[in-house]
Amino acid sequence: MKSEYRYLAPALVVWGILAMGLFSSCQKTDGAKPTNSEDSSGVAVGRDEDSLKYLMYQIMQVSQLDGGRDVTYDLPSYYWYDQVPELDPKSKAYPNADSLLSYMKTFPKWNGKVVDRYSFLDRTGSIANQFENGVVDGLTGDLGAKAGFGMEVTYTTDGGLWVLYADRNSPAGQKGIQRGWQITAVNGNSNIAYDGPGGQHVQAVTKAIYQSDHTALTFKRPDGQSVTYTLDATPYEVNPIIFDSIYAVAGKKVGYFVFYTFSGLENEQGAATRTRHELDQEFDKLRAAGINDLIIDLRYNGGGSIGTAEYLDSAIAPASAKGKLMYRLSYNDKMTQNAGVLGLDSRVYFSSPGGLQLDHVFFITNQFTASASELTLNNLRPYMDVRIVGDTTYGKPVGFIEIPISDYNAQGEEVFLADLYAINFATENAAGVGNYYNGIPPDVVAHDYVGAPWGDNTQDENLYRIFYYLRWGNFGGSLVRNAREAPRPAAIPGSIPDNRFRGMVDYRTSRVIEAAFKRASHR
Secondary structure (H helix, E strand, O other): OOOOOOOOOHHHOOHHHHOOOOOOHHHOOOOOOOOOEEOOOOOEEOHHHHHHHHHHHHHHHHOEEEEEOOEEEEOOOOOOHHHOOOOOOOOOOOOOHHHHHHHHOOOOEEOOEEOOOOOEEEOOOHHHHHHOOOEEOOEEOOOOEEOOOOEEEEEEOOOOEEEEEEOOOOHHHHOOOOOOOEEEEEOOEOOOOOOOOOOHHHHHHHHHHHOOOEEEEEEEOOOOOEEEEEEEOOOEEOOOEEEEEEEEEOOEEEEEEEEOOEOOOEOOOOOEOHHHHHHHHHHHHHHHHOOOEEEEEOOOOOEEEHHHHHHHHHHHOOHHHOOOEEEEEEOOHHHHHOHHHHOOOOEEEOOOOOOOOOOEEEEEEOOOOOOHHHHHHHHHOOOOOEEEEEOOOOOOOEEEOOEEEEEEOOOOOEEEEEEEEOOOEEEEEOOOOEOOOOOOOOOEEOOOEOOOOOOOOOOOHHHHHHHHHHHHOOOOOOOOOOOOOOOOOEEOOOOOOOOOOOEEEOHHHHHHHHHHHHHHHOO
8 A cells, every 4th residue: 555645735635635536436447446355255355455444544533634834634524533432444353444434333322322324435436426427327336236227126015026116217217117017027037025034035136136237027017917128237317306297186286206316416527417407397397387385205215415405495495595594514523623624514505496486395205215305305394384294214414525535556556445425414404403313203104005106196195195185284094994905015124135325415525625636636
């Protein structure tokens, strides 16, 4: 490992420079490759892994940088750095960087409970590509699994396998695959009934749908027709709006859209993404319709870019919120002392309103609704009538600044090691409400019947309750009216190993750091 650090002028002090970081996602798979290998247990070992352990620890816990002119900046980046004891990152007690990070995460506490279930390393760099650039590439997540087919599936209480949703622009979406379709066979094998966590059927389905280049799936559609499609895992631009519609309910116009991810509005080059175009078109449509109420379905939305959350909040908020405080960000004490040096924002304000005049905004949530999704609905609560239907959210009032970590090999070539996502900040709304580590509870609980197609208020209990409220002023009873009614398929949480991203990332600050690095590199 090359151990020399770069020391820059105060305005250019950043952790990514300490780690000799690359800031362009598209470069992360180019050039020299890491020299790691795996032992018999599958644990990464080797020189690059040692470098990653050391640099990760320094960035999170130490980061003492010489700013020049006899000024030293003490800048640990981890939000809970002061709760973690001094550790030796070179110790063999930590076989790899992930094991060291897992141990560090056991120390931060909130109300006596371990609180960091969020921080992780992305060794592929694909998280940034998806949530900043709005592109799902050939790799995804910290497991390095294939991109898959742009769809999520779940087992249900009847043992069946169902489609939760599919991105319209993904390989699955391009085939017309939708929520409410049941999967009856995988690669010709119909013996796929749920057999418990880690069961052979579950493992085979997980591998075929999430870790394969090509898979043939047979579906039973809501009309009873059986179809088989062969899907190829290919990159695609994210379209975060899965479904949208405008309804007439009790003399009112009600807008509804399903938003499954907070992909970024601008890519690394500053150009508008597909996400920006789709959101602009959606809100143009809602304004033109003159809607009175709005329903945003976030039940599977694990978050993403906080810039997209801010867009949504400003588009939804009443005109009276313009220029007012949207939310606050807080950092650890060291970062707070040097916020000006780092270019950190501690307050975000509503921009120009979106022109909607809403009586209510309803959010549909469940345990998968996390981070940027929770931020969005929490920010609006001080300014308008916000109603939540579904289930308690995941509980993540904290977020990340993406910090790429790179090193140099013996030939002087830069080697990307990982993107570090370790909690850097916490948020609270204008009323001072934050710390929802246990999740945000709904105003009324509604079951998630996954056999119901999007937008069908006669089968989707979440929409059923919202429409009931709009008609009668309360959420009414369950969609299941008597014991003789046939059971509806409801999702079994965790029936498919869930490696989906949950978080919110401040790419705005990441870009400030990137610009600083580029200026320094040309001096």
